[in-house]
Amino acid sequence: MSIDLPKLPDSPMSGLIASAVEYLVDAGQRSVLFLDVMRRRGDQYKEHIAQTAPHVLQYAAELIIDGRTLREPVNYALVRIIPPKDVQINSERRPFIVVDPRAGHGPGIGGFKADSEIGVAMKAGHPCYFVGFLPEPMPGQTIERIARAEAIFIEKVISLHPKADGKPCVIGNCQAGWAVMILASLRPELFGPLIIAGAPLAYWAGVHGRYPMRYSGGLLGGSWLTALASDLGAGKFDGAWLVQNFENQNPSNTLWTKQYNVYSKVDTEADRYLEFERWWGGHVNLNAEEIQFIVDELFIGNNLAAGEIEMSDGQRVDLRNIRSPIVVFCSEGDNITPPQQALDWILDCYADVDEIRAYGQTIVYTVHQSVGHLGIFVSGGVAKKEHAELSSNIDLIDVLPPGLYEATFEARADTTASSDLVIGNWVMRCEARTLDDIRAMGGNSAEDERRFAAAKRVSEINLAAYRKFVQPLIKGVMTPQVADIMRNLHPLRLQYELLSSQSPLSSAVKSGAEKVAEDRRPASENNPFLMLQEHISRQIVHTLDSWRDAQEALSETLFLNLYGSPALQAALGIDPRSEPSRRREMSMEHRAMLEKRIAELKSRIGEGGIREAALRGLLYIGSARGMIDERSIEALRRVRRDYSGPRLTLPEFKMLVREQFFMLQLDQEGALAAIPRLLPEDIGQRRAALAAMREVLSAVGEISGERARRLQRVAALFGIDVGEQGDVIASFESKAKAS
Known part of the structure; x- marks a missing residue:
């Protein structure tokens, strides 16, 4: 399709008219291409759900x-x-x-x-x-x-x-x-x-003024609505409702931005958009028992x-x-x-x-x-x-x-x-x-915890009432066939179905898009009407965001005031003056096991060899820094790879680290004092172990301050005399600076 634009004499007005014509051509072409993307989205949706095991994995x-x-x-x-x-x-x-x-x-x-x-x-x-x-x-x-x-x-x-x-x-x-x-x-x-x-x-958990999704269960009266949705689905819960909940959290994106980005950048955004929609629109079902567990035990409970x-x-x-x-x-x-x-x-x-x-x-x-x-x-x-x-x-x-x-x-x-x-x-x-x-x-404050506890209790009461008085009636009239019809009529599914190739206008959209692609004429970036379009889009986003913020503020106010009522809390059996705490005490069984383990570790502080001594020293020195760096672990890997003695598996090494760490936690002075008893007589082996420790410690930079002082102490425990010890520390620091 070719479009020949008339040439106008040069003037400010003619320039504006030319920009308007350029924009109108571009906007018209984008509209056709956008509708074709929606058609392709609908076809993609139908092909996807027709598969036995639909997924969006890129890998075989x-x-x-x-x-x-x-x-x-x-x-x-x-x-x-x-x-x-x-x-x-x-x-x-x-x-x-x-x-x-x-x-x-x-x-x-x-x-x-x-x-x-x-x-x-x-x-x-x-x-x-x-x-x-x-x-x-x-x-x-x-x-x-x-x-x-x-x-x-x-x-x-x-x-x-x-x-x-x-x-x-x-x-x-x-x-x-x-x-x-x-x-x-x-x-x-x-x-x-x-x-x-x-x-x-x-x-x-959350903070006031943000994250209002946690209030939704209380404002809807609890999980009875979940049970109703499952009963209307003949024992199945339509996952499209969960996706709808996500969509509702960001109406500006749902109602405008997501589609506008495709429309405004239709030449480059179509494939990315379709890739995401293939996953986002692949709705699945859950059994009633599954979703009820999720809502009762996790979201509301x-x-x-x-x-x-x-x-x-x-x-x-x-x-x-x-x-x-x-x-x-x-x-x-x-x-x-x-x-x-x-x-x-x-x-x-x-x-x-x-x-x-x-x-x-x-x-x-x-x-x-x-x-x-x-x-x-x-x-x-x-x-x-x-x-x-x-x-x-x-x-x-x-x-x-x-x-x-x-x-x-x-x-x-x-x-x-x-x-x-x-x-x-x-x-x-x-x-x-x-x-x-x-x-x-x-x-949450104590007041917030009482509010959510009240919402949980209301949910339990409403669910019990629904199951006794309403559920038998719903189950008596719902059939799998009716449930399938209702699922297919869900708005999130209809938006794909109505714009697919089955639509009466789809053939015209497809052929029109093919012709537009042959003679695509995008407007220039500095086109004033294109800039106006972007400005209007930002205003729409701002309006929808403001509406969302107002709705969220209202829902929070309603929840806090309703479930914060001392009268309601007292009626539900919740003491309005209580200081609720969900933290559990350590069980007697675990405490007994822990005391036994502590006694065992203390009795073994003097056991081991040069590997235990070096690791104990490393943990003692490294704890002064308050962090562990991937470079230290990579250096440790290299030391482990070059070590000529018996190799430890990763689980064995992990256990050794934990034991030496806990020994230092339980009795730091005793664990350090025992290091000389773990070392061999051969001074060469001691020097090699200390050099390996230096390699790991210097991997993150200069060994200075408290780490250097601790290293001096460990070097002394390894039996290096004071003069030589000073030379060792100096060489550590000079090497770190040079690197």
Whole structure:
């Protein structure tokens, strides 16, 4: 299609007219191309849902276990990711297992792009597996049954890698995060490090003025509405409603920005938009029992962090049972799972860092400053940075001494000390933190806790009333056929169906788009009407955002005042003057086990050899810095690789680190005084051990201040005389400065 524009005489008015004509041609062409993108989106949607196992994984995969064939069948499956030809996998490295979130949309987001959780793990040399699901749940499927199936999946992966240097690292995204945490508390022996990305583990938590999604359960009267939606679905809950909840949190993006970006940049944005919509529109169903468990136990009940979830066999879910390092990845820009909901379970489980250590637990968290909820596990930038560093340094995390740490990332530069020890483009550090660092992010007051407890009680009352008086009537009239019709009429599905090639105007749109593409005439960037279009768009976004902010402020005010009423709380059996605390005391059984372990470690302080002595010295010196750096671990790897004595496996080394760490914690002076008894007579071996320690310590820069003083003390314990000791320290510092 060719368009010939008339030439006008030069004048300000003629220039404006020319710009207007140019813009109108461009806008008309963009409109046709935009409608064609919507048509392609509809066709893509229909093709996607017609597949037996629709997903958006970019990688080829091999089926390992089909959960539908298990004794307790589920609609989950375990697949092995087949690495691309240019990716080398080390079969002896610990495998990674990515568990996708079943939060209304289809599987595959963990391997959505080359720069993804799966992509960066394979790039680091790890075998990768993926746990996804089918659109329809199996009859009788429950959250507990899924947990047992996932345990079978992990056992299978472990059996496939008998020589791996550690148990699998399991990544749980969003709702898969809390599911993985539940399983890890019930079967801790199966897990290596856990990476929990954007997962709500303490759903009540938050701060006033932000994150209003936590109020929705109380404002809707509790989970009776969930039960109603499931009954209208003939025993199935339509996941499109969950996606709709996400959409409602950002109306400017849902109603305008997402589509406008395609319209305004239709020449470049179409493929990216269609790629995302293929996942976002792949809605799946959940059984009524599954969604009721999620809403009652987690979202409204907030029972996970409090240890109040009980399995059918009577076993309680206690997150303190987890023995693997836990990495929590969250973001300030996430209004679905803000940092408080991702981290405040730690405050519910532990009194202080010493109690975290008493449970032998290592918790590492990292807080992104701006990325949104989906960006935590979709964004290529996040995958290249945080996920890549976590994958590359998973062994660092696995051997960290027990405690609480924050992972920070500093860009690698030419001036970075020991840059040859840095694996990627960022230097990862794990810096020691306390519970006060988490409290400083904000959280609930005692008044807030009483409000949420009141909302929980109202939910229980309303659900009981619904089940007694209304549910029998709904179940009596609903059939699977009617439920399917209602699901197909959901607005999120209709928007795809109505604009597909089945639309009467689709053929005209398609042919028109083909003609426009032949003679595309985009307006120039400085076209005043194009600038006006952008200005109007910003105003629309501002209006919708203002409306959202007003709605959120209103919902918060309603929730706080309604459930903060002393009269309502008293009527519900909640003391309006109480100071509720969800934190649990350490059990007598664990305390007895801990006391036995302490006595055992104290009795063994004088046992061991030069390896124990060197590691004890390293931990003592390194603790003065309050952080552990990936360069130190890489230097330690090289020392371990060059060590001529008996080699330790990674689990054995981890156990040795923990034992020496706890010995220093229990009796620092006694543990240091015992070092000479652990050393051999050969001064050459002592010098070699001290040189290895120096190599590790100097990897992060100059050995100075308290670290240098501690190094002097350890050198003396190694039997190096004062004069020689001074020369050793001087050589350490001069080498660090030179590097």
